[in-house]
Amino acid sequence: MQQAAVTPHPTAAPRARRTRTHGFFPAFAAVLMLCVVAGFDRTFFFRAWFEAPPLSSAQAVHGVVVTGWFAVFLVQALLVRHDRVALHRRLGLLGVAIAVATLVTATLAVLGTVGAFRARGDDVEALRGFVSMVVWGNLGALAAYATFVVRGIVLRRRADVHARMMLLASFAIVSPALIRIATSPAFAGLDGMLLTLLGLLAMLGALPVHDVVVRRRPHRETVCGASFFLVTHLGAAFLLPGTALDSWLLARIW
DSSP: HHHHHHTHHHHHHHHHHHHHHHHOOOOOOOHHHHHHHHHTTTIIIGGGGTTTTOOHHHHHHHHHHHHHHHHHHHHHHHHHHOOHHHHHHHHHHHHHHHHHHHHHHHHHHTTTTHHHHTTTTTOOOTTTTHHHHHHHHHHHHHHHOOOOOOHHHHTSHHHHHHHHHHHOOOOOHHHHHHHHHHHHHHGGGHHHHHHHHHHHHHEEEEEEEHHHHHHSSSSSSHHHHHHHHHHHHHHHHSSSHHHHHHHHHHHHOO
């Protein structure tokens, strides 16, 4: 009799917690997808309606692949939200293939940063320091992306870790979209780099806030993952320019 009266309480609480958790990830996946579309609306998604510069084949493939990553992340999050876990797992191989393609095409895009600046008519010599910061920041972000994806795959049976790793991996590659939003006419007169950083920090901060609401404390993977990303991304951007390693890399991509 006593056990029958007590058992509903521990089972009901995890179910409510699981529902709130599952709702958070698809909602954030949708926000990230919207950021990507808004950031590249004129230059990629709706370029036929605007006077956009031509895209190379490599740029077009990169755009399709990265869009695929965010689209699959959204679909996977929705599948878990609606308890379609078996289908979620079957689509995992597609996610792995897209992650590998994202790393390859994004690395090539970073190494072509100097050419992209030149194609826009920018004076790359005058902007050498800024270009270097962009290159290293993006390479650091890709290193974090690869780390999160691998950890998420290895620990895929731990749903709490897997979901956070995939979300952090998406954070790691959303900066190019954020910088384009921040430098759009809507934010004219404001520092685009600062707005991008604040937007990224706001996204990262939402995850521990979610953890506290749902779990009463930040998840260990959230704290370690967010810290690792900031050190890898910002550390590379602000500490490596001007070093011997920077000179070596720029000599090969300049």
